Amino acid sequence: MRLPRLTGPVLSGLHCFLIAADQMSFTRAAEILCLTQSAVSHKIKNLEESLGVKLFIRQPRKLTLTDEGRRLKEVLALNFGDIANELRDLRTLELSGDLNVSVPPTFAQRWLLPRLSSFMDKYPALRFHLRTRNELVDFHTESFDCAIYFGNGKYTGLHVVKLMDESMVPVCSHEYAEQHGLYGNPAKLMSCMLLHDAAPWARAGKNDEWQYWAQQNGVVLPESGCTFDRSDLALQAAERGIGVAIGRASFIAEQLQSGRLVTPFTLSVPSPQNYYLVCRKEMATSPRVKAFIDWLGEVQ
Template identity: 80%
Template sequence: MRLPKLTGSVLSGLHCFLIAAEQMSFTRAAEILCLTQSAVSHKIKNLEDSLEVKLFIRQPRKLVLTEEGKRLQVVVAQNFGDIAHEIRDLKTLELSGDFNVAVPPTFAQSWLLPRLKRFIDKYPALRFHLRTRNELVDFQTESFDCAIYFGNGKYPGLYSEKLMGESMLPVCSHEYALAHELYENPEKLISCLLLHDAAPWARAGRNDEWQYWAQRYDVTLPEAGCTFDRADLSLQAAEQGIGVAMGRNSFIVEKLESGCLVTPFAMPVQSPLNYYIVCRREMAMSPRIKAFIDWLTVETEDMKDA
């Protein structure tokens, strides 16, 4: 393939190609780009002519990327993402503007929100936008500045910094513990209903937390259980006397102090995963992200080895 000149037409065609490749549909790409379907098809044809290579195999009611198209999609997505993030960084060299952060739902509700006012008060010119999700962020295509993950810290191509560790142990209501004779009797769990966070971390199984704890203490667990898509829901279910939940220390401190939950046996286990702040490598030293990391470092100072 001979190197084409990056004219406005080629750049426009590359953007159109990227959207069409992501959607695998000229019609859906046209809707996103506010163009007609024929205009999208024309742009792609002109791009193929300029590059002298076929990018799509057009089948009835279906588009298929050629091998060349697959290679170009990867390169264009990466470089368009780099350009978009660099433009955003140039426009927000000061601590102002939109700041988009992705955080696991229960971490956001139980840990971050009670502290967030201190960050917002410290940087009033930043417009903080919080989105909750258990899935990992695609920093190439999504406009998040950074994210907080509960994981192993290994995120290829990204910058990650440990915020704090985590420990976990079973919790339930006092009434449930009495009814099931749980105090100092972990073997009684076999007759209890276990409450599972179905997505404790990305790509986790529904009972991974419980199994990890049980293996540490050689405790037999019942097969029956209820699952929830958020840890705070499993904890609320435990408060209601429905069963026994696996509680992370950072989520249950206040509930234990208030008596809403109890730990029927003092058998904590250090979690194999930790909390990390994650972002694109080239964004790690941007003023906004650095300010957020510095603030989080102070807030988690007493919990790094929880």
């Protein structure tokens, strides 16, 4: 069997031969390939001429493979099967592994998890691994593909993509606002229990979020308060009438709509920190990371 050049007609003939050899019928092969029986016969005849060997013994109402035909069928069945699998999986080939993501706890619970099923539905072969933390990732020593930060966007040596802006406003239960005369009167905060997220962003102080809001609005705050290591815990405490928390717009829409939280005064301010996706620069072109970034942009 001489080795032909793998031109288009030869490759087409090889595929046609494999189907015919599998079906042992030119007629059934023609049906599968949406060709006429004579077109299948012609392709295989041309292939035989290109190879310089007979592949089929043609008998009335019967086909038999020659020894060369059997050898070629075995090789083609193995390799065409591999090619078919590769072509089927090509689009998601690099999306079938692991995606390790670090996310701030409250962002994960309040924003990401309610939307995450659509990402998993879109990339079912991708194994998504979520870890929550407020601290920054050390990409040199930790095996995260990317991370979402609530911060200022200045992360030296990393690829940074801004995801969305944030804003802040005090929130509490309706009953607490009524009891403390808060509606329309931010000065009454002096007599309230302030609920602090003690780690609103990396390296932040326990009072930084409240102090920033107060400075922007010229409001004096009491020095006492209750601190939590997660923003969602402060918000849950506010729902239960314990005090007043700083609510981020990305987290509180459902609670405001349901009435579990209220904004006693409309003094919302843009947050000094916003949401960014960060990764090592060489990971910015990773299909897994790029798919995650694109999805985050779609679901906002």
